[in-house]
Amino acid sequence: MKRFARLYSELDTTNSTTAKLEALERYFRDVLPQDAAWAVFFLTGNKLRRAMPARRLYAFAAQLAQLPEWLMDECYEAVGDLAETVALVLPPPRTGSTATLSAWVEQRLMPLAASADDAERTARLEHAWMELGGVERLVWNKLITGEFRVGVSARSVVRALAAVSGLDAAVVAHRLAGEWRPTPENFLALISPQSTEPAASTPYPLFLAHALEGDPASLGPIDAWQIEWKWDGIRAQLLRRGDDAYLWSRGDELINEAFPELLESGAALPPGTAIDGEIVVWDGERAAPFGALQKRLGRKAPGKAILAQSPVVLIAYDLLEVDGGDIRGLSMVERRARLEALVEHSSPPHLRLSPLVEPVDWDALRTQRARSRELGVEGMMLKRRDSMYGVGRVRGPWWKWKIEPYSVDAVIIYAQRGHGRRASLYTDYTFGVWHEGALVPFAKAYSGLTDTEILEVDRYVREHTREKFGPVRVVEPGIVCELAFEAIQPSKRHKSGIAVRFPRIARLRRDKRPADADSLETVRALIGAAQ
């Protein structure tokens, strides 16, 4: 655990990607395979199922520290991280521990998670806390809550493993995709120089696009590009391997149960096929707003009613595997031709080819992009015709060209303190718009301000608090922001009757007074325009 805690500190104290990679490489070289396996498991964002609910962890720590709930809450407000708050308030440890990460996970965490008896669980937890100080205790808590957030992505773990093993990052990513189990054997297989046959269900790592900020004309002649709509659903890979079909979301979660109709599509494909596409709810003519798809997500075995009410399709836009062979090295044009032939030949149900947009020039494309909202799409995808299917987010071959977001001027009416590096500062705001002479809550937004602006707003909030409700402050109207969001639709769950997607702060409008903010009627009119 000491070594893993040191890795955690090293990752946490630097912002440099190179330094993070070096720290990861040193760690993977230093430790035994069983420890490396668990490090891979946790650093790629996994956690043990039902180790202990965070609220229970928190309440038990308060009890041990002999703190009343209100004071524990004050501490949490100042720290902004549950695992860290717990680590800080507990009494100092009584002893140290030399056990390694795998011993801590397998001999302490797993029995704790396996026990159904609350008294036994808390006794094990207390025992663990009394053996760990400082960062080790924090890391142990994070193993339970599963929120590492040390600025390490699955991709950097993959890159470090590639450097350690001398393998191509794509090979490591492919081996790691899917449901990877943290055993010493699997870790050795992960970095083994010999090729290992990928498991039957393993998807390919996704190739991702960068956002295009400027004008597409800078990309050169338009005929070098294959252009498609950018669908607002969830990215998925549909595999047919042997007799079985597998549906993966974003390459790492198997979602077969949630979308039975897409397994029918998979069954119609020839064995040894991998299709990359987007799952959307299809209303017969166009994709429904993302909110409709949310009703289908996270549902195991959806009932008949919901299947009929929100039917999905897979919009297929790429083909990665044909007859069991990896064709990612072929050009986009060649893969597209094979995809079209495949769809025509097997005509799988609930699967639609992603239509190509074929404008004569960039101006014509701009005109077509303006139709995005009425088509229910987020903009366009520009893919170089000669591009191979790579790994991860690479600049150049693929671009997403999203439509301009909606924007509304709204006033901060409530504020709460933030988390992580915004701990203790008021950074989470609820915005209101005018309705019948009062400001009604309309959206929450957390991101978009610079550090300096955050300090300015934080000071304003502290000096202009009207009332406090627990952690929430009611703020005197005074700060206007331009909010941007991607989609808008009616909602019964929200007081304003409106739900918006990805709201964020586009700009602090120092030039505007609260009276200049938009009204609910103006905002509602956007829904009309959207439909």
Add this chain to the structure above:
Amino acid sequence: MISLTPAGLYCEAGDFHIDPWQPVARAVITHAHSDHASRGHEHYLVSRVGLEVARRRIGQAEMQTVDYGEVVVVNGVRVSLHPAGHVLGSAQVRLEHRGEVWVVSGDYKLQADPTCAPFEPVRCHTFITESTFGLPIYRWDAPAELFAQMSAWWRANQAAGRASVVYAYALGKAQRVIASVDAQIGPIYTHGAVEALNDAYRASGVELPRTRRVAQLPRGHDFGDALIVAPPSAQGTPWLRRFGDYADAFASGWMQIRGVRRRRAVDRGFPLSDHADWPGLLQAIDASGAQRVLVTHGYSDPLVRWLGGKGIEAQALATRFAGEQGSAETDPAPDEQGETLS
């Protein structure tokens, strides 16, 4: 005996102020940080050992000094200063009038500090305490442990040929760091703002290891083996360019919190404070034996509520030493003078 006026804490019976923020006739000063020691008063009362440091802050003014424990009578009020353990010369002010005793603690800490006299508990009826770190998440490691970490960090940087820059408030924290880190490791250099106060400390009889101003060194000097002590305001300035490859660290109690540490964007944060931590505040309040506690700058609300729960009469006192948990408490401003801002 003490009330809060627009100019600051005021003792009506003795007709003087304590750490006032507006010009007054008579000011008793707890210590020389700028939010407590302001310029422009007609007459000052400071601790004798703190005179040199106070002069640097206040400049030429009429200053009366007293030894710790020595009583002066001001308009019938018996006034004495007692060590607060915060920085050199820092004092708690004890006031006695018609059998009633009040103590104004100023800023204080209970941890050992080789550069100033240790905190001395003073019994009183009413105790005015700070609460900068008044939450149970603030519990300092023993200084020996923390400075062992800082020395190890310096050694590791030195082995890599990298300079070590520590940001520490120029008055107090910087001298504590210089006196406590293992000076055998290599040379210690300072920013001019720090060295000016080193001079004042040495002139007051505090022994510090040899230090040299960075500005006195020739161009192209190799800092790879050195520790450089600079005020926090130096972070991110061109002044640091001369050190070439360097690692930086911030020495402050706020570094206890990971999010604050990350926001500060230093390579390392050492939670080292000249203020009392949560156990320290409770211990000092207990040792004062006070029946009534008035809580100033910091986390005053939680501390007041906690004390109330323990049967102690407590209330918050809104001094200028801080607003209600101003962002200064979480975002150490690039101010070299103290850990709280007014």
